[in-house]
Structures are given as structure tokens and as C-alpha cells.
Amino acid sequence: MLTLGAAAQSNSIKGNVVDTSGQPVIGASVLVKGTMNGTNTDINGNFSLNNVPANGTLEVTFIGFKTVETIAVPSQTFFNITMEEDSATLDEVVVVGYGVQKKSDVTGALTRVDSETLNTKPVMNAFEALQGKAAGVDITSNQRPGEIGDIRIRGNRSLNASNKPLYVVDGVPLSAGGIETLNPRDIESIDILKDASSTAIYGSRGANGVVLVTTKRGKTGQFNLNYSGTVTVENIKDLQPAMSASDMITFVRWAK
Template sequence: MKGRKNSSLLGRLDKFQRLFFVALLSVLAVGAFAQSKTVSGTVLDKTGESVIGASVVVKGTTNGTITDFDGNFTLQNVPDNGTIQVSFVGYKTVDVLVKGQSTIKVTLEEDTETLDEVVVVGYGVQKKSDVTGAMARVGSEELNTRPVNNAFEALQGKAAGVDITSSERPGTVGSIRIRGNRSISASSDPLYVVDGVPLSAGGIETINPRDIESIDILKDASSTAIYGSRGANGVILITTKRGKAGRLALNYSGSVTLETLKDKSPAMSASDYITWRRWAYYNSDPVNNPRGDQPNYDKDQIYFAASGDPTALANVNKGWNNGSWDGSRVTDTDWADIVTQTGITHEHTISGSGGNETAQAFFSVGYLNNQGTQKGQEYERYNFSMSVDLQVKPWFKMGGSINGSWAVQDYGYSRTGQSSGSGPVDIYSAAKAIPRFGVPYDEEGNIITNPCGSTTNVYTVIDEWNKSTDNRQTFRALGSFYGQFDFGKMWAPLEGLSYKISFGPDFRHYRQGIFISKDSAVKMGSKNYAKYATDRYLSWTLDNQINYNKTFGKHNLGIT
């Protein structure tokens, strides 16, 4: 009886504790609910007009909404001591303390610094607030937020409506599309303009990203019209860095990165492949062949001996022991691992800038070494850039810039010279095509030409990076020279009238040397292949511009 009374008392205490915690949690929940509220309001500009689509969020959270056509908004679950942040493109961001308020009114002010920012358009510059065409700008800070090999990668993900695909092969660039493909059969590449010089061939892959001051992207017809049909796919304007008045400043920037390949579609293991082959034979003749999940030693001797490689068959037989099958005993060769490596990239740039009110200069030298994640692929580039601006007379200014590069690319595995257009285009794909039950060496350590048998038409990739060479060298020099006369400073009645002459040469020399051994996986069983090609290209642009810019009260007149 005494034991029962103690048990009953403990039961009552346990119920009391549960009721107490439930009541406590209810009080805390009510208290938490009471500390948040619904806040509504209106967002206007300085003239009293509604701001449509303004972002309204609880600062420090993802709880937010946007204003409607009347500039109104309603935001729920706002803490009593919280802060509401209101922002809109072209306006300064405003923070409003709630402090018990349920209704607020927010007036946004124009961000004059943003609207007055100068952007490159056509053959001149304008304020961003005056530009009506669709365009985007990426500055030097954004371009150098992460280590990249070329300007394409630096631009990737920085501008809306601009799609950039990258290439895993060092020294090879992908494609860039502004608002998608513009043609079915013709080129969809945009026009590149470097320091006012339109490029007739190639892109901006040879320019050191650290030498770029800004990239302006012109997307639609109104902003690209000045370039005519050449700007049909959009225009990418590159402005390189120039000297600034002040004492000489020396800068160093560099980075080291490591890269590895992530296999998104791993190949079947040796054991899985053998089972798959068994099922294939079963499905070809279900009456006479055993099921794939019911291995048979005698049938395996028929299935895999037919491939013609005794080493591969011997590897399969490793899985048999006293009439029982264990696939884990079969050697599993990871061919992809044989041809891949940790890619190491390091780049270094030394630059200097300085000058006074009458002369400014800038220079930089850069080096990039990009070792690929696939063996046999490497890219090395040297860059040099220099610019000088001189205010010779109050009415005459002149200057110029040169951007040069020397690049050497080891392209790696290539199907150049192969009569058939099908097959793997890189060594990684060639390795993935070899079933993993094939082994690379025989018992004497010799390379096996057909790891899975002569009938499979699959060749080894062992030492492939020494059997084929595709070396490509490119030298490119871009120049931009100008002279500008300000007639208004020569004679007051001509104020606003100026003349500018610009000359931009573009020189490129390209050399390619290829040798593919007959023992290569590409030319197996054929003859050696060799090729040598050179290409030299020179173009120039000569511009003569007369500009008239005059301000009449609140009105601006600009004529080119």
C-alpha cells in the first residue's frame, strides 16, 4: 500500500509539471506574438508621386514586400523595435524605426551620385540619367572580386541579360550572348570595342582583367545604333586603366587557386559493368543465356573472351572462387583519375600610376599560368599595358595606350587530323569511355593498347599527353592614340566646339603546331599526323570627330 501511494503521488507531480510547462510556453508564445505587428504605409518621391515596385523589408531579415501601383505596402510580422528598410533603383535607401508605429510614410530622395555617374556610350560619354537605352556597367572592383583567367570569366554573373559559358580547357574561352542568340546560322557574337577601337577579329580574352577600368554593355537598338549592323548582337565597351594625377603609386596583386574536376555522372564500377554486360547477353537470348543476376562461369568465358583481350578476361575471372562470384575481387580501374590532376593557377600583376595636371601615365605587367585539371592542358600568358595623356596646351590634348599580350596554349588531346568527326573531344571524355573492368598494363608492365579487347574499338589513354601535341601561340597588340583640339579655349565664341582624331591599330600573330603519334588514342593504327599553320592579321581604325556641347540654362545640347 505504501508503494502504491508513493507511485500515485509521483504521477500527480508529473502531471503538474507538464501542465506548468504548457502554461509557461503559452505565455511565452503570447508574449512573442504581442511583440510583432502588421505595418502598412506609402512610399513617395520628393514630388509626391508614388514609387511603384520599391523594395520594403525588415532590416536583417528576408521578410519583405514591394509597393503597388499607388506606392502602398503592407508588411506583417514586424517587430516593435525593428527597422524597415526601403530602397529603389536611382534613390537613396531609407531606414525607418518602427517604435510602435502601425502606419508610416516614406519619401525617397534621388541618388544624384548614381545618376550623375558617367558611362561610355558610342563614341563619347554621358550621364547615366540621360541614357535611355538598355545597358549595364561592371567596374574594376566587381571584375576583381574573384580570381579569373580572362575578362569573360570576370564578367560572368555580373550583368543581367548577358549569358557567358566558360570552357574547362585553359586558354579557350566560351561564348557570350547578349539577350540570347540573334541568328540561326550567322554569328551571335557581340562587337568588342577597346578604348574606342572596334575589334575586327577576336575578343577580349587576351586582356588582363586587372588592367580593365570598366566594361559597359550596350544591349538594345537605341544604344548600339551608332555602330550600325556590327552592333546587331550587342556591343561590349572596354575601358582600360589610365594614369591619374598624384604621386607615383605602385601596386601588386596576385592570386593562387586550386581546381579539381567534380564528376557529375560517375561511370559504372568494374563489377557493375560486368553485371550490365551479362544482362545484355541475357536480353539478346533469354532462352539460352542466364539472367544477369545469376552469373555463370562458363558463360563469362564466352561473353568476355570474345572481346579478344586475355588480360580483361583474367580480370573478370578474379571474381570467381570455387564456383562462387564476388565482384569486389575484380580490379576496378578509374581511368578518369589517371588523366586528371589538381589544376594550379597563379597570376601576378604589377602596376604603377602617377602624374600631374599636365601629364599622367600608367603601366602594368602581368603573368598568368593556368595548369588544367586534365593532363596535357596548360595556358601561359604575359601582359603589358601602358598609357600616357598629355595636356600640351590649354586647347590641345594628346595621348595613347598600348595593350600587348603573348600567350602559349598547350591544347592537349585533340581530334585534329582525324577523318571521323565523332568521338571524344578531350582526354577526360576518352577516359570515361573505357569500361572500368579493363586494366592499363599486362603482367610484364607493358601498356595494353585495347584495354577491353580489340573488338571494342576503345584505346588506352595512358601517356596520351606525351603522344599528341597541339601547341598554339598568340601575340596581340592593341593601340589607341588620339589628339584633341578645344576651339573654345582658342577663341571664346567657339566655346563647346572641339575636334578629335583617333587612330587604333590592332595586330595579331597566331602560330599552331600539331603532332599526333600513330600510337595516340586518336590515330591508333593509322599514321603519324603533323600540321603547322600561321596567321598574321593587321587592321586599324581612323576616326575624325567634331563635337559641339553647349548648355543653355537647364538645357543641354550635344552634337557629334
């Protein structure tokens, strides 16, 4: 929202930046678009700029607010600018142990990996797709075909007991196994709960962290069919061949 101030022909302008409640926005960036000519608002939300070209575009930005652009017409020397909060990221819905919540309302430590991130490279299972995608989650892969590695959330918690996290798929905890049997392309998102406040709903089962998997499901709208396939070939290489019966007899004779 802009209010026309005193009319005067000048290339020096002043203004004030406030939020929707009328409070000054301190430290907002005011820049003449396409140039390096800019400044920041002071403690009262005021700013001043010199050498502003006629009909130049003023761009006002601040973290958590929507960008405001306005034309610096020659007849206007003072600008009252109101910035609106950008709540798009704060309204993002994430999965927690007791359902779903807005990201802004979650106080626990969690990491979210969406389907686009999971499918950036071809992998054999969801376990490998998650590798290197979540902070605080250490995944070590097993090089033998048909076997998987280990996942540790914030390191090992016990020397003798299991350190595996609890896997929950669409709200159902898995009593055995992990997510290696799931097709990565069938997963909508994976939320990893890493602290006590987030895992309290699962009791002692969530002591090593919780991996919440949400699979894709039908949506309203036009029918779409997508196909994607990969082929992987693996061979077990034994660098130490076994002895035959004849070789074993010869070896025993030589040993004597």
C-alpha cells in the same frame, strides 16, 4: 530644415514632410530610431506618432531622398521636415556608343561591370572575369587550355551568321578577336549595350550587342604602385591514348 511648432510637453508628435520644392512626400517612412515605432506619411505628407521618448531620434527615409534625422525634444510637438533629393546615383557617368552620359539620361538597356567586380576572383582573362556578372549576357567557357568560349547577348540572333558581339576598347572597335587578351586588372569598367537604341551608332556591326571596355589610365594625385599576381597550371588530359605502330599492325591482323 526643421521649424519649431507649438510648445507642449507630450510624447505624441505630428509633422509634415515635403521636398525642396514644397511638394508633400507621400509614403515616407518616419521611425523612432532604434525601435519598431514608426509610421508613413499620408497623401498630404502628414504623419503622427505616439509614445515617442523624450530626446528620441526621428529618422525619415524615402527612396531617392537623403535620410533626415532630428531629435524629438519634449517642447516640440510638430515637425516641418524638408527632404533633399539624393542624386548621387543619378549622376553616375556610364559609357555609351557616342561617348559618356549620366546614368539618369540613358534610356537604352545597358549593364555595367566595374573593376572591383571583375577582380573578385582570379581568372586567366577578361572574358572569364565577365562570366556571371552581367544580366542578359550568356558566356559559355571552353574547357580546353588556350581556348575561350562564346558570348551571347540576349541569345542567338542568327542560325548561320556570326552571333558574336562587337568589342570596342577605349573607343576603338576591334576588327578581330575579343577581350580575352586584356589583363582584367587593367580594365576600369565594361559596359554592355544590349538594345537597338544603344547600338545604333555602330550600325550592323552592333546587331549582336556591343561590349565597351574602358581601361585604366593615369590620374592626378600621389603616385601609388599596386602589385597582384596569380599562377595557374593547366594540363591537357587525353583519355584515349593513340596506338603505336606495333599495336596498329596487331589490330589489323586481328581484324582480318
